[in-house]
Amino acid sequence: MPRLTFVVLGGIQLLAGVSAQTWCNKHYMASQPVVPPGGNFPIAAVSKDPLLAFRCAAAIKPYLEEDVGTPAGVLIDSPVVYSEIVGAQPIGLPAGPLSSAGKLDVTVSLNGKTLVNALVPLNASAYELSFSLGGITPQMTPYNLSCEATYPASNSASSSSPQTYSASAALSVLPNPTNSSVTKMDLRTGALLAKPATGLGGEYEPIFPIGFYTTFDGYLSTNLSAVDTLKKQGFNIIHIVPTFANMTAFEMVLDRMQEVGMYLMYDMRFTYMNNTSVMEQVNSIKYRPNLLLWYTGDEPDGTSDPLNATSIAYDLIYSLDGYHPVSLVLNCQDYEWASYTAGTDIVMQDVYMIGNNVTWSNEWNTTCTPDYGDCGCDNCFSIPAGDSAAVSPNSTYYGSTVPANSGIGSYFDISDRVSSFKNRLEVMGWERTKAVWTVPQAFGSAEYWMRTPTGEEWVVQSIMGINQGALGVVPWVDPNPEYIKMAASAFALSLPKFTSYIFNAASVRSNYLVGGVDIATWAAGIETLVLATNTDYVTSKVTWRDIGLSGAGVEVVYTSGSVETTGNSFTFGSVASAAFVVKSK
Numbered sequence: 194m195p196r197l198t199f200v201v202l203g204g205i206q207l208l209a210g211v212s213a214q215t216w217c218n219k220h221y222m223a224s225q226p227v228v229p230p231g232g233n234f235p236i237a238a239v240s241k242d243p244l245l246a247f248r249c250a251a252a253i254k255p256y257l258e259e260d261v262g263t264p265a266g267v268l269i270d271s272p273v274v275y276s277e278i279v280g281a282q283p284i285g286l287p288a289g290p291l292s293s294a295g296k297l298d299v300t301v302s303l304n305g306k307t308l309v310n311a312l313v314p315l316n317a318s319a320y321e322l323s324f325s326l327g328g329i330t331p332q333m334t335p336y337n338l339s340c341e342a343t344y345p346a347s348n349s350a351s352s353s354s355p356q357t358y359s360a361s362a363a364l365s366v367l368p369n370p371t372n373s374s375v376t377k378m379d380l381r382t383g384a385l386l387a388k389p390a391t392g393l394g395g396e397y398e399p400i401f402p403i404g405f406y407t408t409f410d411g412y413l414s415t416n417l418s419a420v421d422t423l424k425k426q427g428f429n430i431i432h433i434v435p436t437f438a439n440m441t442a443f444e445m446v447l448d449r450m451q452e453v454g455m456y457l458m459y460d461m462r463f464t465y466m467n468n469t470s471v472m473e474q475v476n477s478i479k480y481r482p483n484l485l486l487w488y489t490g491d492e493p494d495g496t497s498d499p500l501n502a503t504s505i506a507y508d509l510i511y512s513l514d515g516y517h518p519v520s521l522v523l524n525c526q527d528y529e530w531a532s533y534t535a536g537t538d539i540v541m542q543d544v545y546m547i548g549n550n551v552t553w554s555n556e557w558n559t560t561c562t563p564d565y566g567d568c569g570c571d572n573c574f575s576i577p578a579g580d581s582a583a584v585s586p587n588s589t590y591y592g593s594t595v596p597a598n599s600g601i602g603s604y605f606d607i608s609d610r611v612s613s614f615k616n617r618l619e620v621m622g623w624e625r626t627k628a629v630w631t632v633p634q635a636f637g638s639a640e641y642w643m644r645t646p647t648g649e650e651w652v653v654q655s656i657m658g659i660n661q662g663a664l665g666v667v668p669w670v671d672p673n674p675e676y677i678k679m680a681a682s683a684f685a686l687s688l689p690k691f692t693s694y695i696f697n698a699a700s701v702r703s704n705y706l707v708g709g710v711d712i713a714t715w716a717a718g719i720e721t722l723v724l725a726t727n728t729d730y731v732t733s734k735v736t737w738r739d740i741g742l743s744g745a746g747v748e749v750v751y752t753s754g755s756v757e758t759t760g761n762s763f764t765f766g767s768v769a770s771a772a773f774v775v776k777s778k
């Protein structure tokens with residue numbers, strides 16, 4: 194979130210006579226004409242006939258030399274779709290349900306040598322086939338797995354010869370690191386796997402990252418004990434925001450983080466387009482045992498950085514390190530998403546919708562539309578007309594009736610953004626190899642944002658992202674008001690009680706909306722995690738039946754705001770949230 198800096202830079206550019214002022218490639222100053230920004234993610238064409246989007250991916254990225262003796266996995270996806278997503282090819286299916294349409298005969302090979310052959314159902318998701326890494330020499334560059342599928346003519350209604358499909362996948366089998374940690378990604382769930390950040394050894398565990406973008410100069414740099422406090426508060430990462438004016442202090446902060454077991458998200462926002470600088474930074478940080486991941490572009494789509502910039506940095510980082518994934522945040526709803534996302538393993542979204550006017554720019558005094566304007570929340574929608582329950586009671590707007598296009602931000606812009614990023618990953622064939630994280634708003638009372646979220650509102654934002662599949666929470670920004678820190682801390686301290694459900698590859702997520710209450714459930718065996726949040730500022734009730742549960746065996750594992758449960762329902766006060774674990778017999 195570089196807007197302050199951006200505004201300053203913008204001023205400098207203006208003085209220098211550079212006139213193009215854009216955000217998400219839109220003009221936003223009243224003096225500028227409307228020019229469509231372009232760069233929209235293409236809408237996949239509809240197909241009237243079924244298509245098979247056959248895909249494969251290595252289950253873990255990377256495997257290590259030490260993993261060679263244990264079975265490895267390759268994940269097969271075989272969605273049957275009616276839209277022309279990347280790689281989808283026609284499939285002649287018999288009449289009737291897919292479950293009786295037979296299976297695909299799948300062969301996975303490396304350099305012509307078959308690793309595994311198996312039958313895989315149609316429309317499968319992350320169907321795992323096991324193979325041996327034996328005989329594969331560890332090396333820094335990934336291998337290229339070939340995956341072939343045959344749909345036998347005997348199954349098909351329309352084809353007299355077998356139909357074939359092919360896909361490929363990167364397989365990383367790296368030498369054991371001599372001097373660094375490794376962050377793996379479990380492509381079954383999207384979870385990062387890491388050993389404890391202390392560097393003192395231990396097993397790889399799934400990490401649900403939660404921790405703030407944290408100012409360095411003048412904050413962390415002058416107060417080492419802040420690191421201890423953040424750890425005690427339940428956070429597991431610190432995303433340190435440059436600049437780093439005092440490198441002695443910087444090294445001391447990293448040392449303290451390692452001592453207390455806090456992971457680092459290393460930010461190169463100002464330098465990621467400078468190869469020399471990236472090289473210096475990666476080489477100096479890559480041996481840190483608590484390095485969890487790299488971070489390159491901070492809203493590169495907002496500033497319209499060159500479309501190849503994130504990929505160039507990504508390739509460079511992998512050529513220098515290779516043991517840690519790369520992340521970035523995108524701010525625009527729909528500007529050159531695929532180009533920027535090509536250069537990352539983790540794409541974050543940062544919809545900020547609290548306290549700003551999402552349809553009228555109170556910074557630039559213009560409207561905001563898909564073609565024009567900057568309201569601090571790109572292409573965000575106002576709450577629906579008449580929806581007074583969604584208006585904060587402290588708001589001075591609309592005592593009685595909320596008009597259309599009111600400018601009041603909606604929490605559903607967060608869930609829409611996360612789910613549209615997830616959908617685009619599926620369209621591109623990246624749904625296994627890339628994950629989505631969410632950036633809640635923990636600031637305000639500046640620029641576009643007239644006020645700062647409350648603690649409960651911070652929690653609502655976070656759950657809106659997680660309920661759509663976001664696998665990390667990195668709020669902007671620390672320092673922040675104590676009441677936000679307390680709310681975030683309570684959430685962070687409770688997270689370990691429910692991340693095992695989210696990171697269970699066998700769990701199935703279902704989403705519900707009951708009135709203004711957004712709910713996701715993760716069902717695995719006899720246990721179901723329920724994560725629910727009230728986007729309304731009025732008391733709202735949900736019956737267990739609404740979400741397909743009986744209400745027996747409910748354990749409350751987290752609450753925010755006013756939460757009451759009974760045998761047949763739960764009731765939330767204004768913007769309250771809760772997590773429940775439900776055990777059925």
Ligand SMILES: *[C@@H]1O[C@H](CO)[C@@H](O)[C@H](O)[C@H]1NC(C)=O
Pocket residue numbers: 272273274291316318
């Ligand atoms: C494939 O599975 C998805 C759920 O994963 C379902 O929504 C879709 O309808 C299925 N496709 C077909 C063609 O049955």
Ligand SMILES: *[C@@H]1O[C@H](CO)[C@@H](O)[C@H](O)[C@H]1NC(C)=O
Pocket residue numbers: 337338339360361362
């Ligand atoms: C992997 O091999 C396939 C052909 O099987 C090819 O189309 C693809 O470009 C290769 N990918 C890489 C990264 O080399």
Ligand SMILES: *[C@@H]1O[C@H](CO)[C@@H](O)[C@H](O)[C@H]1NC(C)=O
Pocket residue numbers: 416418419422
């Ligand atoms: C340092 O940080 C701690 C914990 O966040 C805080 O209690 C303390 O007041 C800070 N000290 C200074 C000098 O800012």
Ligand SMILES: *[C@@H]1O[C@H](CO)[C@@H](O)[C@H](O)[C@H]1NC(C)=O
Pocket residue numbers: 414415439440441442445
């Ligand atoms: C840099 O930080 C170190 C450690 O906090 C401190 O001792 C030193 O005085 C700082 N240097 C400057 C120039 O502020």
Ligand SMILES: *[C@@H]1O[C@H](CO)[C@@H](O)[C@H](O)[C@H]1NC(C)=O
Pocket residue numbers: 466467468505509
């Ligand atoms: C950075 O490196 C990439 C590839 O290594 C190269 O294409 C690009 O031009 C370099 N950028 C600069 C600014 O030198």
Ligand SMILES: *[C@@H]1O[C@H](CO)[C@@H](O)[C@H](O)[C@H]1NC(C)=O
Pocket residue numbers: 467468469470473
């Ligand atoms: C790129 O980074 C190097 C190393 O930090 C620095 O010396 C150089 O001035 C930077 N180049 C630009 C154009 O900022």
Ligand SMILES: *[C@@H]1O[C@H](CO)[C@@H](O)[C@H](O)[C@H]1NC(C)=O
Pocket residue numbers: 371372480481
């Ligand atoms: C291992 O990392 C440390 C920094 O943590 C560095 O000083 C040392 O040179 C590295 N050793 C090797 C063999 O790369």
Ligand SMILES: *[C@@H]1O[C@H](CO)[C@@H](O)[C@H](O)[C@H]1NC(C)=O
Pocket residue numbers: 499500501502505
């Ligand atoms: C990256 O894109 C820029 C234009 O924005 C172009 O000048 C440059 O050659 C491209 N670099 C590579 C490595 O493709």
Ligand SMILES: *[C@@H]1O[C@H](CO)[C@@H](O)[C@H](O)[C@H]1NC(C)=O
Pocket residue numbers: 555556557558
């Ligand atoms: C927007 O309007 C306000 C109130 O009239 C004014 O103070 C501000 O300078 C205007 N901003 C711009 C960029 O014109």
Ligand SMILES: *[C@@H]1O[C@H](CO)[C@@H](O)[C@H](O)[C@H]1NC(C)=O
Pocket residue numbers: 585586587647
């Ligand atoms: C409304 O304002 C009061 C007093 O400032 C504050 O305690 C409360 O948290 C606010 N509530 C909301 C929903 O903004």
Ligand SMILES: *[C@@H]1O[C@H](CO)[C@@H](O)[C@H](O)[C@H]1NC(C)=O
Pocket residue numbers: 549550551552553590599600601602
């Ligand atoms: C947004 O701005 C419009 C136009 O000035 C105004 O009518 C509306 O009340 C504002 N809404 C909010 C939430 O600020």
